[in-house]
Amino acid sequence: AQSVTQLDSHVSVSEGTPVLLRCNYSSSYSPSLFWYVQHPNKGLQLLLKYTSAATLVKGINGFEAEFKKSETSFHLTKPSAHMSDAAEYFCVVSASNQFYFGTGTSLTVIP
């Protein structure tokens, strides 16, 4: 069975400080993992994806994520938060032609 757990429903950081959004997954197969971002009243945009190549994945807007099989984690990081990063972030595992979404983490960036 596939599932995704986003460990924090809300994260608040100051502008210019690092961002860490945590995600653990469960998958019966070698998973494909994704992070998506959703800005208010917008659709979802792909930030980055892991598909069994390099374990450190770089995405758009300075985000990156590291796949750790031993910890079944796929945490999203960014060295320095920007005001425009304020949004909802979703960790997703793909298996059997389905996407399994986490419950989302709302990121607030304080000026």
Place this chain on the structure above:
Amino acid sequence: KAGVTQTPRYLIKTRGQQVTLSCSPISGHRSVSWYQQTPGQGLQFLFEYFSETQRNKGNFPGRFSGRQFSNSRSEMNVSTLELGDSALYLCASSLPSGSLYNEQFFGPGTRLTVL
């Protein structure tokens, strides 16, 4: 390439009515998935279509149905609307399964309000 388009963007209906939402995938994408997004339940998978066939289905009542046309465009229909059907309905398209790059590309959504 044009992105995933959804029409209409906003809809207001009353209880008991039915509604049809439309989704045009990215050119060349043959898989279309539908999701319901609400504040309480988050993103929930409705169904996925591939080559005009429903390949996967989420845990929604039979009032929710869909179809896909030969040009990969898809529609979803909700009959006998209930207040709880108020949500953002997202459509996503992707390349067929088996691709290493099977990420889904999402449309902007249709905001359905049921009064």
